[in-house]
Amino acid sequence: MKDHKFQLIRIGVGGSGTSVRYTGETDKSYRRIRGIFVALPDPILEYGATLSLKVGGTDVFDDDHDVRLLTCGQGVAPNQKFFLFEEFIEASGNAFEGRFRDAGIQGATYPYEAKVFLWLVNEQGS
């Protein structure tokens, strides 16, 4: 059985100030969501952008959660980019949903794609 998977969620943002709902299911071959990382195509989009996340009906991030807390600079190594969950969040095919909200920053280019990466693992304590 594989131990790690990085599941990609693509969120298309059509215009300034747009709020986009996303839904999906985690890969059922993995037990736990270990971390999350959000990548935006331009750093100015990070000013004020928010992301909510609910997994299996439980709030992980509420509506006003700043994307800046879930992303990092380009110089960060791939294995250090993720915000790690210290609580156990079950993957195992669990449904997730959330909403990405663009802050409508002047100078940003639209449309763009926000990429949300979920780090899935099989060992509970990893």
Add this chain to the structure above:
Amino acid sequence: MVGQRARVVSGIRRLNKTIEVFRPLQVVPIDFRFPGDVSECFGLQVTVVGRFPMDSPVIPAFGEYSLEFEGKKIHPVNFIVPWVNQEIFSDETQHRPDLLPLAVQIGNSRMITGFYHDLNRQQIGVIPIVDRRELSVFQPYNVRFTFHCYRT
């Protein structure tokens, strides 16, 4: 790394409270209540949400804040908030502010009170512009408090 701890816990709530700042040197009161399923606040992240025409990659003390828990019985934090220029800052840590550790047990009173104080730093490191009148324009911004809490 933010959120990383030695043990695995059953449930965490990350609660956000956003305030708006409209004037230089404004003091914005903070007054809200934690929801009933929160037992302990173990960390806090505070970020300035706004884009300003500055040359500096970071203004270390953009504002300051003070928070009291349990109906002003516990006063664990007086701290400053930096402003970080997302476009030109290259340091790896600055895109994701670290968690300020708190260990506040939440009892019967779930009130959080305090204030945020703008330190009027928007003119520090401003990119030179021709029209001097623009220098005096204060750009309103938000400050976002993210409380990391254990569920009961």
